[in-house]
Amino acid sequence: MTLRRRLAASLLAVVLGPLLLGAVAVGVGASRLAEERATERLDAAAAVVGTAVQSVCQRARAASEALAATISRGDRPLSAANFVVTRGLADAARVRNTNGTVVAEAGPRGSGWGDCTRGTAPAGGSTVIAASVPLHRSDGASAGQVSAALTVSAEDLSGLVPIPDVDVTTRAADTPATRAAAAGRTRIDLGAHALRLRVLAPAPGRPIETVLSTPAPDTTALYGALMLVVLTAAGASLVAANVLARALTKPLQEVATAAESVADGDLDARVPVRACDEIGHLAGTFNRMTRSMQAYVAALTAGRDQLRRTLALLGDTMSSTNDVDRILDVVLESVVATTAAEGGIVLLTADTQLVGRRALGLAARGVRPDGVRLKIGDGLLGGVAATTEGRLGRVSADVHLSTGEPDCRTFIAVPIVGPPHPPALPGGRLLGVLALYDRLGGDDFDDGDLLTVRSFAGQAAVALENALLHRVAPVTVSHNPWRISLPATRPSFHR
Structure with a gap:
């Protein structure tokens, strides 16, 4: 019915x-x-x-x-x-x-x-x-x-x-x-x-x-008159009910038809707003929803194209060079553009420390990558390196920033872990930490962003491993199989 x-x-x-x-x-x-x-x-x-x-x-x-x-x-x-x-x-x-x-x-x-x-x-x-x-x-x-x-x-x-x-x-x-x-x-x-x-x-x-x-009272005529009145009223009510039902359901039918068009992929479908009532409000909300979906689809398409370009650039870079700095620059630029972060930094392990290697968008905050040195386990980034677990959120009383870490409101930090191989532990060795700060627009980073940053961190780990394999200069591996030891000063790789 x-x-x-x-x-x-x-x-x-x-x-x-x-x-x-x-x-x-x-x-x-x-x-x-x-x-x-x-x-x-x-x-x-x-x-x-x-x-x-x-x-x-x-x-x-x-x-x-x-x-x-x-x-x-x-x-x-x-x-x-x-x-x-x-x-x-x-x-x-x-x-x-x-x-x-x-x-x-x-x-x-x-x-x-x-x-x-x-x-x-x-x-x-x-x-x-x-x-x-x-x-x-x-x-x-x-x-x-x-x-x-x-x-x-x-x-x-x-x-x-x-x-x-x-x-x-x-x-x-x-x-x-x-x-x-x-x-x-x-x-x-x-x-x-x-x-x-x-x-x-x-x-x-x-x-x-x-x-x-x-x-004696004759109720036959009375009941006949009442029946005539009821039948007349029923006929008029039936006509009025059909007209009113048609008037009320027509806007809903228009919304249903537009929804079917949207379900079939036509995001240009719109519902005419005929009155300022609840149904008109529903039609206006539906139109706003389709416009938002169009904008969202456009953003997804643009993000997909950007991701494709970024992945292509990253793949071309890693296949054409063993320059660690160049690889880290490409990875940092790509992940910052993909997540719409204001800036980011890459730190590599050196014995029991994390040493800043490359940074992007942090100069206005007075941060130089070579000036960031943290002990593993100290502060936010040191804690991520110690636990090898990614973190995201807002800076609060529960989040401790070390003195050398960049100031921020929101953050994402993930470890850069190389693939496991003997005599390393099964989880792979720690190569560094990749961190992003303060999303553009003031929004918080979400779990999708965390997965994206982890993916780029994995690409960076593979690139670093390949660069180390092709490196001519000696690389000192620490006794901790989870870390590679880099010089206290900025390490140099043969290109």
């Missing part, structure tokens, strides 16, 4: 993840809110229905009290009952004696009235509710009971309940809602929509069993 596709997928995940979670949260929250609103509508309708039925019961009781008061004043029970009905105080009236026998009745006849006081529902599908009060004679003795009844229809209840989206009907009505309520269901699906149901059972002050219905 390419970086562009991974980046596009990551951007989509970042965008669509919260969007999907938000859509789910909105859907769940909206559904719950709709359910809560439906419940609130049913609660409000139940409270209003209870109040409305109680008000009907209070009217029936007021009519009963008026009927009882009329009879107590001496009116005939039938006349009083007809009066209450004709005046519209009640739909029906009934008077009973102390034995419970009906002695007078006006209005529709029926026995299935609901009782407001007890909270019993009307019987036989009736919607008539009544309120009863005791009947007393003028002397206060009980004379029976009077009842006044009012008819409460579903239309009356709907008119009494001003709650929008709530339908109120009596249990006696034959509707899908009442049939579902009779089956104990709280929800009914009518195809185009669904209804939430609630049954209000009869209770004191509310003797009519009523059924409340309100539209």
Whole structure:
């Protein structure tokens, strides 16, 4: 999977993840809110229905009290009952004696009235509710009971309940809602929509069993709208993610293409810097790297050519002359040029001393090669001669310079050791020391420089051995097989 596709997928995940979670949260929250609103509508309708039925019961009781008061004043029970009905105080009236026998009745006849006081529902599908009060004679003795009844229809209840989206009907009505309520269901699906149901059972002050219905929340449209929003956002996010991923990965692709060109050897490859951001910084760094590589390769090429010329000159010199001074001059010039040192010196062994023989670039420091004499083991160069191990570094408290040694900041010193031959020890005999001082530019010498100087020291050792073999004048070899003895003064070789 390419970086562009991974980046596009990551951007989509970042965008669509919260969007999907938000859509789910909105859907769940909206559904719950709709359910809560439906419940609130049913609660409000139940409270209003209870109040409305109680008000009907209070009217029936007021009519009963008026009927009882009329009879107590001496009116005939039938006349009083007809009066209450004709005046519209009640739909029906009934008077009973102390034995419970009906002695007078006006209005529709029926026995299935609901009782407001007890909270019993009307019987036989009736919607008539009544309120009863005791009947007393003028002397206060009980004379029976009077009842006044009012008819409460579903239309009356709907008119009494001003709650929008709530339908109120009596249990006696034959509707899908009442049939579902009779089956104990709280929800009914009518195809185009669904209804939430609630049954209000009869209770004191509310003797009519009523059924409340309100539209159930329809989440289909809500979830459809949310899905449409999510799909639209997903499409837009996909396009934006691809465009953004392409814009972000194009500079990286340019860097990768340039890197492949560099790997194939084209150091002229460059990356356009299009912006001042991290990728632009990367492109600029890549360009600086390729320029540095070009400079480094050019320096390596120049160094290689210089080394070839130096080695050619050194080989020609050693093959054409046995002059020790000439050979040492060529070796010193070559190694100083190769390592970019400010100066150097060659010291040869003479008994237990190191005597300066040739120097280059040290005149400004007041150093003459014939004025440098060190005991083997004394100072930096004497220590190198004693241990026959090369050293490099900076002059510090740990590096002791003898009085006769040149002052310096950095140094390389290696022994000049001839090839072993009897009766010499296997390691070869010490012929002298080659030292370089202070690299141009102030940089320290490194291990590569040490290897280079050792190589030139080896060439110098071979040249010295060849010169000694062709020397006509006698050479005194010290009893130490590691050293050759040179005169205290400057030795001379026959040319």
